[in-house]
Structure formats: C-alpha cells, structure tokens
Amino acid sequence: MKKLSFIFFVFIWATGYLFVGSSQKLNAQSFIDELDKNAPPNTLTQKERKNGWKLLFDGEKITEWRGYNMETVPDCWQVENGALKIMVEGGDENALGLISKKKYKNFALSLEFKLTKAANSGILYQVVENKKYKYAYETGTEYQIIDDKNWKDKLEDWQISGANYAMYSPKVKPFKPVGEWNQVLLVVEGNNVKHYLNGKLVVAYKKHSDEWKKLRNSGKWNNYPDYGIADKGYIVLQNHGTQVYFRDIKIKEL
Numbered sequence: 001m002k003k004l005s006f007i008f009f010v011f012i013w014a015t016g017y018l019f020v021g022s023s024q025k026l027n028a029q030s031f032i033d034e035l036d037k038n039a040p041p042n043t044l045t046q047k048e049r050k051n052g053w054k055l056l057f058d059g060e061k062i063t064e065w066r067g068y069n070m071e072t073v074p075d076c077w078q079v080e081n082g083a084l085k086i087m088v089e090g091g092d093e094n095a096l097g098l099i100s101k102k103k104y105k106n107f108a109l110s111l112e113f114k115l116t117k118a119a120n121s122g123i124l125y126q127v128v129e130n131k132k133y134k135y136a137y138e139t140g141t142e143y144q145i146i147d148d149k150n151w152k153d154k155l156e157d158w159q160i161s162g163a164n165y166a167m168y169s170p171k172v173k174p175f176k177p178v179g180e181w182n183q184v185l186l187v188v189e190g191n192n193v194k195h196y197l198n199g200k201l202v203v204a205y206k207k208h209s210d211e212w213k214k215l216r217n218s219g220k221w222n223n224y225p226d227y228g229i230a231d232k233g234y235i236v237l238q239n240h241g242t243q244v245y246f247r248d249i250k251i252k253e254l
Contacts, residue, residue, distance in 0.1 A: 028187045028194045028201070031108040031252065035185075041112065041248040042082055048250070053110075056100065056249040057084060065098040068136055068236060069129060073098070076239060083114070083247040086121070090241040095134050098237040099127065105232035106254035109186040112247050115178050118150040119242040122165060125188065126233040128226065136236040139226045141167075141207075143186055143195055145244065147178055162195055162202035166220040167212070170195070170202035181247075189254055191231075207231075 034053070036045045042059030056064045059082035067074040074096040076088040088094065104125070113121070127140030142165035148155050157169035161182070174197050176182050185196035195203035205212060207228065221227040237246055 028108070028185065028196065031110070031187060032185060032196070032199060034252075035110055035250070044250065052252045053250045054252070056251055057247065059083070059247065062098070064101055065237070066101060068095055068097045068099045068127075069131055069133075074239075080245075083245040084237070084249075086239050086242070086244050088239060088241050092241045093135065094239055094241055096239045097124070097136055098239075099129060099136070100235040103232050103234055104188075104251065104253065106189050107187075108252045108254065109184070109235065109250070111184050111249040112181045113145055113184065114181050114245040115145070115147045116243040117147060117178050118152065119145075119147050119178075119244050120151070120240040121145045121242070121244040122238040122240070123184065123186065124236040124238060125186065126228070126230050127236050128230050128233055133226070136234075136238065137165075137227075138224050139229055140233060140236060141165075141193070141228060142238070143184065145182075145238075150178070162197040164193070164195060164203050164205060167215050168203045168205050170197070172200050172202055174198045174200040174202070 034048060034051045036048060039045050042055065042057060044053055044055055060079060062073045062077065062079065062084065066072060076086060076096050077098055078085050078087055084098070088096065122145050123143040124136045124140035127136045133139060144159060144163040144165040145161055146159065148160045157163065158166055160170060160173065161175040162170035176198065183198050187194045191207040193205055193207060194201060216228060
C-alpha cells in the first residue's frame with residue numbers, strides 16, 4: 001500500500017493532475033479547446049454540452065440575470081441583435097449592473113464583448129449581494145473592459161482591458177478595437193485565477209497569496225474592507241454608463 005501511495009504521489013507531481021472524487025483538475029487551455037469557435041453565437045454544441053457548458057444568455061431573453069440588489073432586470077439593459085446592450089449613457093458608474101441568478105465558486109466563464117467609443121465596463125466575480133453595498137466592486141473582483149484608446153484620461157496598466165482591475169496588469173494586450181468582438185475566458189479554481197483575452201493569457205494570480213494581500217492593502221481596495229471577502233459569489237456585468245455589448249455567455253462549473 002505504501003508503495004502504491006508513493007507511485008500515485010509521483011504521478012501527481014510529474015503530471016500536474018489532481019483527482020478529487022471523479023473530477024479532474026484541468027489547465028485553462030483545455031477549456032479553450034472545448035469551445036467551438038465556429039458555432040453560432042448564443043448556442044451550445046453537442047460537444048460543449050457533453051463537457052458541462054451551460055448558456056447564461058440565449059440571444060433573445062434575459063432569463064438568467066437580474067439587477068444587482070433587484071428582483072427584476074433594469075430597463076437600461078436590452079437585447080439587440082442577439083446581444084445584451086447597456087442603454088445608459090453618460091460615462092458614470094451606476095448600480096444597475098446585471099447579476100447572475102446563481103452563485104459560483106469554481107468555474108470557467110466564456111463570453112464575447114464589443115465596445116463603443118470610450119466605453120467602460122467589466123465582469124465582476126465572487127460578488128456578495130447585500131443592501132449595504134451600493135456597487136458590486138465593493139466585494140467582487142473585476143475583469144476590466146475598456147476602450148483605452150479613446151478614454152478621456154490617462155490609464156494605468158491595471159485599468160486596461162483584461163486587467164484584474166486595480167490589482168494585476170495584463171501581461172500582453174491582445175484586445176481588438178472598437179466595434180469588433182473580443183472573446184473572454186475567465187477561470188477560477190480555488191484561489192487560482194486566470195484571465196484570457198482573445199485566446200491569450202493576460203493575467204494569472206493566486207488569491208490570498210502574499211502578493212495578492214500586498215496589492216489589495218496598498219491601493220484602492222484598502223478603502224473597501226470587504227473586497228475579496230468571498231470565494232463563492234455572483235457574476236456581474238458592470239454598467240458604467242456607456243454602451244457595451246455582451247453575447248455568447250457560457251459557464252462551466254468545476
């Protein structure tokens with residue numbers, strides 16, 4: 001028995017795979033490979049269904065989402081040409097983001113977004129919903145989305161598309177310009193988080209690590225004591241008062 005245990009340990013160390021029950025820990029590239037790039041938006045192929053992917057938007061109705069701290073969908077969100085569209089203009093952040101109806105802990109999220117000129121938004125995850133919080137970012141972590149080329153102010157690297165907002169800057173900048181669809185893959189496995197943009201790894205970090213704690217306590221989030229408090233929470237599409245489109249939203253729980 002001791003010999004078998006030693007062999008199993010060596011196998012885990014050498015291959016990087018960990019089995020828990022019947023589930024297998026996979027690297028993020030495997031999720032990219034599971035997605036069919038040629039499939040029509042807002043659909044699931046038989047392969048994707050078999051691999052555990054589910055649609056969070058079918059291109060017609062907003063059934064898997066509601067307003068943050070609301071029971072219904074805010075009027076500022078509409079469906080246009082198979083995409084979720086933010087109708088509000090003005091450029092200021094507001095509390096009318098869309099929140100998933102379900103909480104998620106370990107997951108892979110895939111979606112596409114398209115920006116208009118000087119648009120700003122984000123995908124927040126591990127969000128806590130509570131009336132004492134006005135904004136989702138007070139607790140949740142953000143995958144940043146922005147038109148940095150036309151933004152009125154100078155941006156820090158941790159503010160551009162793909163960044164873990166106010167924490168980790170993107171390693172590369174593969175974003176497409178205004179009017180083109182960009183593809184997001186967000187993978188959360190325990191404390192390990194990866195941001196992909198258009199197939200490229202842009203951010204990877206370990207939540208609660210010494211580095212994460214240092215960044216969390218030395219910048220903007222030092223003024224938000226509950227930032228990063230939850231390891232399981234909602235997904236939120238941010239409304240920053242500019243027009244952004246989302247479509248082909250798929251999720252796989254791990």
